[in-house]
Amino acid sequence: MLKFLYLSDNKIDGRLPNWLHKIGPLHLLDLSHNQLKQSLDQVSWNQQLEYLDFSFNKISGGISSSICNASSIWYLNLSHNKLTGIIPQCLTNSSSLRVLDLQQNKLHGTLPSSFSKNCWLQILNLNDNVLKGSLPESLSNCRFLEGLSLANNQLEDAFPHWLQGLPDLRLLVLRANKLHGTIENLKTKQGFVSLVILDISSNNFSGPIPKVFIRKFQAMTNVVQDANGQYIGLFYRYRKEKNDYLTITTKSIVLTMEKIRKDFVSIDLSENRFEGEIPNVIGELQALRALNLSHNILSGTIPQSLGNLTNLESLDLSSNMFTGMIPTELTNLNFLEVLNLSNNHIVGAIPQGKQFNTFSNDSYMGNTELCGFPLTKECSKDLEQDSPPALPFKREHGYGFEWKPVALGYGCGMIFGMGIGCCVLLIGKPQWIVRIVT
Known part of the structure; x- marks a missing residue:
């Protein structure tokens, strides 16, 4: 009896073939990357079905609660279609579902209000829909949630x-989304200990970036030496490769990735209203490969501790209110490919050497007081970043005189006195000198 059927990446068009319902209950059905246009109402859901992938088709209509008749299903991928309607509550009450991918559809309404205490979800992807409302706290029941x-x-x-x-x-x-408010310091000792990708960009978050919040990203402090073959997500029973597509922003480019390596560590807080200084503790996240804090109202100087992020490949601090000079410690970032410090109030000379010799003018535009390569504005000597600081003025014995001006005055007085003495010896006692002295 046929149990596994792979028909992905073909040119199957229109409806499902009628013979599909006559071959008996399937355990796995993969029809992804085709041109199917039918609705899900025409699918026969059986209790034996465990794996269903209809992604990248043109399926329309809603998701009926009859889908939960497939009570053994643990992988359900209906992404990149034209589905409408709401997400059935029964999907979040399932005790078998591990992966639910409904991204890139037109689903609306709110998120299911309750997730079962027996929730086994590991991957939940609902990107690019029209979902409204709040995030249900019952999501915390999904103790095995990885993404x-x-x-x-x-x-x-x-x-x-x-x-x-x-x-x-x-x-x-x-x-x-339309998320808002401050990010308070975490109240528990645990924190986000396994988190390696955090993207809360393009929302309305405000206030400072909490130090404690950053300090508890323990997985971001540990550099993975060899992540070949190690990806976020499941090692599926029927497939060695997974296709949970995820859109992320890195190196100023929006990328859609099929698989995300566990050593890809990224923080994106851009396009919010965060304020205050960058916490120095960010320098402890040495596994970071991408850091984006652009388009906020952050201020103060760029912390020298960012020079400790030696695995960093992309750094974007543009469109903030940073002042001061660019720390020379940033030249330690040997893997830095993208740097954007534009539209701030940074001053002084641009550090030279290593990766900094590869960045273009675009990295620094909008900082009128910056100078040095690659800008055409040259630095005056007193703005050279590498020049040592001037020594403090020292007073000797409590007086405001140094030995050089004293010696100069002493020498001039001696010469003048010797001249007067010569006059006296040659012409006697001139009356004009007597008048001055007496």
Whole structure:
């Protein structure tokens, strides 16, 4: 009896073939990357079905609750279609579902209000829909959750601090919603200990970047020496490769990735209203490969501790209110490929050497007081960053005189006195000198 059927990456068009319902209950059905246009109502859901992939088709209509008749399903991928309607509550009450990928559809309404206490979800991807409302705290029941991606929706809520207790959460992407408020210092000792990708960009978060919040990213402090073959997500029972597509922003480029290596560590807080200084503790996240803090209202100087991020490949601090000079410690970033410090109030000479010799004018535009290569504005000698600081003025014996001016005055007085003495010896006692003296 046929149990596994792979028909992905073909040119199957229109409806499912009628013979598909006559071959008996399948355990796995993969029809991804085709041109299917039918609705899900025409699919026969059976209890034996465990793996279903209809991604990258043109399936329309809603998701009926009858889908939960497939009570053994643990992988459900309906992404990149034209599905509408709401997400059935029964999907989040399933005790078998491990992967739910519904991204790139037109689903609306709110997120399911409750996730079962027996939740086994490991990957939940609802990117690029029209979902509204708040994030249900019952998501914290999904103790094995490894990746949560809700980007490009219309969710309105505060930062979900209650997710911090999930021990396996590696990926949290909340980009481009209507989330707001401050990110408070985490109240538990655990924090986001396994998190390696955090993207909360393009929201309305405000206030300072909490030091404690950053300090608890323990996985970001440990550099993975060899991550070949190690990816975020599941090692599927039926497939050695997974296709959970995720859109991320790195090196100023939006990328869609099929698989994300565990050593790809990224923080993106851009396009919010964060203020204050960059916490020095960010320099402890030595596994970071991409850091984006652009388009906020951050101020103060760029911390020297960023020079400790020796694995960093992309650094974007543009469109803030940073002042002071560019720390020379940033020249230690040997893997830095993208640097953007534009549109700030940075002054002085641009550090030279190593990666800094490869960046163009675009990295520094909008900082009128910067000078040096690659800019055409040359630095005056007193602005050279490498020049030693002037020594403090020293007073000797409590007086405001140095030995050089004293010696000069003494010498001039001696010469003048010797001249007067010669006059007296040659012409006697001149009356004009007597008058001056007496």
